Amino acid sequence: MRKIIVLEFLTLDGVIQAGGGPTEDTSGDFVYGGWQVPYSDDVINKVMERQMNMPFDLLLGRKTFSIWAPYWPEHSEIWPSVMSVTKYVVSNTMKSHTWNPSIFLNGNVVDKIKTLKQGDGPNLHVYGSANLVQTLMQHDLVDEFWLKIYPLTLGSGKRLFAEGTIPAAFKLMESQISPSGIIIANYKRAGAVQTGSF
Template sequence: MRTVRIIEHISLDGVIQAPGGPEEDRSGGFDHGGWAYPHHGHEAGMAIDKAQGQGFDLLLGRRTYDIFAGYWPKQTGPMADSLNGARKFVATHRPDSLEWGPAESLGTDIPAGIARVKEAGGPDLVVWGSSTLTPLLIAEHLADEVVLLVFPVVIGRGRRIFSDQVQPSELTLIASKATPQGVVISTYKPAGAMRTGSF
């Protein structure tokens, strides 16, 4: 059984859209792309390398797949080699246009497709971005770990990691550290339904 690990650059107010550059994702008129760059240091890079591991496959929503496909094939270095060489499993209605390979569609039943890929065995499945896929992974109990790199910025609007479709749930913190640049890196495991109470 594969581990599904969500890794996200996230603002203090939950935005994950376009952390890497101004042109990464301008959908919805988003003009704050590149917000993670000023705070991204060596320690954050090391945390990403550790979370991804040496060998992994990618589990992506279509928008993130297209963004990555337009960028990573033109890059060189260890990160580019890892992402370009990874097998990509994509939530898409256009399976015939997955040119950045090796890649395959998850099919029309996305939860069933993810479960099939997870159960088939192989390297860990890493999820980047994919703001419509991450809530589904949590809601369907298919995510095993959530690694958040929380940046000291407030953006106000943009695509967020979790939408209103997420069912109330809890996560257990298993590791946390802060970088000199103020990025808090926290790793969680899903822990079931949310509890409530009163003080």
């Protein structure tokens, strides 16, 4: 069985939109694109290098795939494996693309993703893909979150934990803090929410 691992860069107030550049995603009149860039340091770079070079396939939303497809083939020396891994793309409008291998999921995508999880192969990594991540969380399909939490707030933008997130418990598996203040925290699903009283 494969795991679905959501890897996200987010602000203290949970914004995941357009961390990599000003034109990455301006939807909703978002003007803070590129907010990650000033915080880059050796620690976050090494963490990303390790995570990006383990065995994986990609599970992406259409918008993220559309941003990545023209970029990564031109910069494949940075991340060679992204060219050969299977890219599962959730889209009701896109049926094919020249960036292969790509497989497009449409219709009842929740059932199709459940079938993917049950199959053989490497874990499925999800980057960006805000709408897809909401669907995955609503259907309890996320096994792990690998988060990079940046020391700033933006007040607006697409958020990781939006309305509709189900109650769920997680266990911290790994954590560190980079010199620029990025909290790197990996969590895995740990059953139902427990409550108590003091």
